[in-house]
Amino acid sequence: MIDFDYRAPTSLDEALALLQQHGESARVVAGGTALVIMMKQRLVQPELLVSLRRVPELDAIRADNGTLRLGATATHRAVETHPVVRERWPLLAETFHHVATVRIRNMATVGGSLAHGDPNQDPPPALIALDARARLRSATGEREVPVRELFLDYYETDVRPGEVLTEVLVPTPPPGAGWAWVKFLPRTADDYATVSVACLLTREPGTQRCRDVRLALGSAGTTPVRAEAAEAALRGEDLTPARLREAAQLVADAVDPIADFRGSSEYKREMAVVWARRALEQALARAAA
Ligand SMILES: Cc1cc2nc3c(=O)[nH]c(=O)nc-3n(C[C@H](O)[C@H](O)[C@H](O)COP(=O)(O)OP(=O)(O)OC[C@H]3O[C@@H](n4cnc5c(N)ncnc54)[C@H](O)[C@@H]3O)c2cc1C
Numbered sequence: 001m002i003d004f005d006y007r008a009p010t011s012l013d014e015a016l017a018l019l020q021q022h023g024e025s026a027r028v029v030a031g032g033t034a035l036v037i038m039m040k041q042r043l044v045q046p047e048l049l050v051s052l053r054r055v056p057e058l059d060a061i062r063a064d065n066g067t068l069r070l071g072a073t074a075t076h077r078a079v080e081t082h083p084v085v086r087e088r089w090p091l092l093a094e095t096f097h098h099v100a101t102v103r104i105r106n107m108a109t110v111g112g113s114l115a116h117g118d119p120n121q122d123p124p125p126a127l128i129a130l131d132a133r134a135r136l137r138s139a140t141g142e143r144e145v146p147v148r149e150l151f152l153d154y155y156e157t158d159v160r161p162g163e164v165l166t167e168v169l170v171p172t173p174p175p176g177a178g179w180a181w182v183k184f185l186p187r188t189a190d191d192y193a194t195v196s197v198a199c200l201l202t203r204e205p206g207t208q209r210c211r212d213v214r215l216a217l218g219s220a221g222t223t224p225v226r227a228e229a230a231e232a233a234l235r236g237e238d239l240t241p242a243r244l245r246e247a248a249q250l251v252a253d254a255v256d257p258i259a260d261f262r263g264s265s266e267y268k269r270e271m272a273v274v275w276a277r278r279a280l281e282q283a284l285a286r287a288a289a
Pocket of ligand 1: 027028029030031032033034035036052072073098099100101104107108109110111112113114115116120121122123159163164165166190191192193
């Protein structure tokens with residue numbers, strides 16, 4: 001391991017001041033599950049780690065006026081097991097439940113899962129399907145970014161030097177919305193996905209017609225992917241099995257998977273189509289008629 005200094009401030013202002021003072025030589029650490037591996041591999045070599053773990057309130061999870069607020073240092077396990085999340089945002093509870101193992105979920109945080117920018121991670125597609133926004137603070141101000149716009153490229157996000165992702169705001173899904181989160185794991189149950197798909201779907205009341213749908217995929221390119229053409233092919237249409245199949249087929253052109261030991265790019269593209277269809281079918285089965 002490289003040498004580095006470590007600070008664990010007890011307020012967000014103190015953390016932001018440290019980041020401003022040390023510029024790009026400092027790095028935020030939350031759960032450390034990703035960063036420490038990258039440091040051991042010499043992929044990043046920060047001189048100072050600024051831990052968020054002692055900043056009070058940053059791990060809060062609460063629902064305010066229909067918006068779920070996930071504090072940046074809330075762990076995956078805390079999200080997965082939170083009663084309000086399980087009851088009102090089951091798509092999120094299901095997603096976080098399937099990240100790695102319980103040991104990782106006890107350490108890894110909501111903020112880390114977004115700021116890390118790894119396109120194989122599970123929470124980003126689910127948060128994109130739910131139309132979540134990320135709140136970012138620096139010593140000089142605050143801004144909000146839709147989660148779908150946070151990912152710029154492979155391990156590259158819009159979290160700027162000096163900024164801390166402080167919380168994620170998730171709106172309540174529309175009444176009667178059906179949801180699905182599926183993760184294709186052909187190797188082991190705690191692996192990263194070969195492909196994962198999150199879906200939120202609503203019908204026009206009393207009909208089979210699609211009012212709205214959001215479909216987002218992980219492990220499908222250099223960033224999480226929103227399958228907009230597939231969504232557009234469904235809005236306003238009757239949700240017949242044939243229509244779902246046709247829409248899922250459009251996912252093939254939206255994804256550009258990276259070949260690795262989980263499969264070739266072509267194989268993953270085919271799996272993206274198959275698992276997108278399954279996600280649409282599951283979401284439809286859960287959507288109120
Ligand atoms: C064995 C193993 C298996 C895994 N399997 C899965 C899996 O199946 N699915 C999955 O989704 N993920 C998986 N992961 C990845 C894991 O979810 C991530 O490592 C975790 O989400 C990162 O969160 P963290 O809090 O540990 O981040 P850290 O390691 O602390 O930080 C990661 C990066 O984000 C930055 N950062 C962290 N918090 C903030 C913040 N609030 N504001 C600004 N920047 C911040 C850090 O500076 C760093 O660049 C696995 C990891 C391991 C080690």
